[in-house]
Amino acid sequence: MSDSTPHLPPAPPSTASLIRSSERLAEIPGLTQQALHWNHEAQARRAAVARDAARLARPRLWPDTIAGLLTTGARVVRTAAPAAPLQLLSTAAAAAGMRVEPADAGAGTLERAQRLVRAGGPAYVKLGQFIATAEGLLPQEWVEAFAWCRDEAPPLPDGVARGVVEAELGPVEDRFAAFDDVPLAAGSIGQVHRSRLLDGTEVVVKVRRPGLRARFRSDIETLALVAAAGHRWSEGARSANLAGFVELFAELSLQELDFRLEAANLVDSCAVLESLGATHTRTPRPLPGLVTERVLVMELLPGVSYDRLLPGDGLDGDRLLHLGIQGVLEATVRHGVFHGDLHAGNVLVDPGTGTFSLVDFGIAGRMDATQRAGLVRYLAAWAGEDAAGQVEAMRAFGAIAPDADVSTVVAELQTELDLLADRARGQVTFDQLGITLGRLLQVLARNGFRMPKDLVLFFKNLLYLSGFAASVAPDADVLAVVQTILLDVLADPQAGLAEMLEASA
Known part of the structure; x- marks a missing residue:
């Protein structure tokens, strides 16, 4: 009797074994052992997030959902755009590669969708980020209209970020020789601050916005109801499976809320790239003892966003393109681990060396x-x-x-x-x-x-x-x-x- 089961070749080394052999991770005392812990714990955390996302994406009318609906209703009234939530959700789904053509909402649709995002909670800004990074999938005017969502979200009030850091890590002066209270950038999940450790190491401190988890959960449940309504009234929404997009959006967003998962993505990717000999591409290494669910401290890497490179920088564009594509394809096809959000703001190029730095690993594919x-x-x-x-x-x-x-x-x-x-x-x-x-x-x-x-x-x-x-x-x-x-x-x-x-x- 023949065995019809496909015979797959031996699996590549596990990310855990790559972490153990990584020289780059070993350069930071204690990081290898901490990286193994993050790697192990992340598997259970990702599975829990997937279950939670599936539950939140099921439309339901519970007291907290009703409160979210009332909040969304107030936003809709203020923006005078009854169709705005469905239009925004549909456009974000198209930005993820799903072809959706809801009923035409009439003139001014783009402007009203922008107002809804600015008036809404963090989940709505996150939807705006999907749209802002959809070059080639959406009309250019939509991409440009939401570009501010990538790194221009309103910063936290003065002192709030420092307060989160102290609540998680203790007094700032006990950890940092310098902490810049003015953020480098602010997004829907949090903001980043340039800092310096007591030993002089230049770092970036990523801080999650307070109260974010509860607000995201409420907004996702509301979006699930919006998708259900669209499924009932819009043929385009039905064919695009907006409910499936809400679940995808929920899983990606909830993963980003836990910076311990991002730390795991960082060390896994660092080890994978090193094993491929991709010395031209680096990821920031998180620092042991300085990572919690709400705070992530990592090394500062050089570079500017690739869309801000100047002709006078003298870089070999064909070489950069080949190296960039090679890094993405090889990491995915050989090891199945890859950065999940490679828009321009997350791909930095050092004009002096022509090397890459990949940042913001809140989303990773596996x-x-x-x-x-x-x-x-x-x-x-x-x-x-x-x-x-x-x-x-x-x-x-x-x-x-x-x-x-x-x-x-x-x-x-x-x-x-x-x-x-x-x-x-x-x-x-x-x-x-x-x-x-x-x-x-x-x-x-x-x-x-x-x-x-x-x-x-x-x-x-x-x-x-x-x-x-x-x-x-x-x-x-x-x-x-x-x-x-x-x-x-x-x-x-x-x-x-x-x-x-x-x-x-």
């Missing part, structure tokens, strides 16, 4: 061996405009049950792909990747299948890389760079992906 093989299968099927191959690849991400009949899904998606191919006149472009994934997610949603969170994060990163290319190497063929790097990884016997694909075909 794929197991089966999912990594599914990702490569999806990319191959996308290049071949193969609907059946794309749908089958989704099984690896748990989006489709192993025994589900997908013939209807394949037929629907192939129709969509044929229409896209006709409009593209046979040309396969990098920008089509986001459109094609959006069509796939929409077809899956219409047929009741789940949205694969980590796949959405990965493809959003590829679209970010398209914007990165426009900044540093506007004449480069991004698709060709991606294909070259993928072929190199597939040809490497240590990656085991060629064997994996053959075994799971």
Whole structure:
């Protein structure tokens, strides 16, 4: 009797083993042991967050939800925009790659949505961040209108951040030789302050906004009701599975609220990049004894946002593009660990050395061996405009049950792909990747299948890389760079992906 179970190659070293062998982590006394603790505890914390997000995303009318509705109702009245919450939620879902076309809300929709975000709570600013980082997925006027949400959220009142730090770590003067009360930047989750340790080390202190967890939970429950209403009244909202987007949004947001999870993402990514020999890319190392749920102290790394580089900096744009894409693809395909939000503000380039610093690891994607093989299968099927191959690849991400009949899904998606191919006149472009994934997610949603969170994060990163290319190497063929790097990884016997694909075909 033959064994039909796919034989996967040996798994790559675990992140824990990479942490143990990391020379860069070992440079900071006590960090290796602390990193192992963060790595171990993070698994249970992520699972708890996923369960909590699923519960919050289910529409319900409980006393706290009613209070949230009343608050949202007051915001809607103030902005004179009854359709604003659904429009904002739908646009943010489109920014995540889901194609949604709710009923036209009329003239002034963008302005009213902006007013709602400014008047709303942190969850609404977070939705604005989704929109602000959707280059290539949304009209440019929407992206630009919400650019302030990335790093221009209102700062905390004077002294509040210092108070949080002292509540978590003790007196500031016992920990820091200098603490700048003026933040470097402020966002929906918190703000960061430049500081200096007693030994002279330059650091960044990230502080979570007080009372944030309760406000986020209330806002997410309210958004779940908005999605349920949209499902009832809007065909576009139904086809886009807004309820699925609310759950995704809830999981990502709740993960960002716990800075211990971000510390785990930082040390995992540091160890992975080091194991790949990616000396051109660094992540800030968190400092042992200076990380809690609400405060994260990490080293200060050099660099400026890549969209602020100047022609006079003399950097090799083609080299930067290749290194940037190589780092993302290799970390994902070889180890399944990658930064989940690579917009311009999180990718810093040091003009002096031409090296990268990746910051803000509140969101990170993770794929197991089966999912990594599914990702490569999806990319191959996308290049071949193969609907059946794309749908089958989704099984690896748990989006489709192993025994589900997908013939209807394949037929629907192939129709969509044929229409896209006709409009593209046979040309396969990098920008089509986001459109094609959006069509796939929409077809899956219409047929009741789940949205694969980590796949959405990965493809959003590829679209970010398209914007990165426009900044540093506007004449480069991004698709060709991606294909070259993928072929190199597939040809490497240590990656085991060629064997994996053959075994799971």
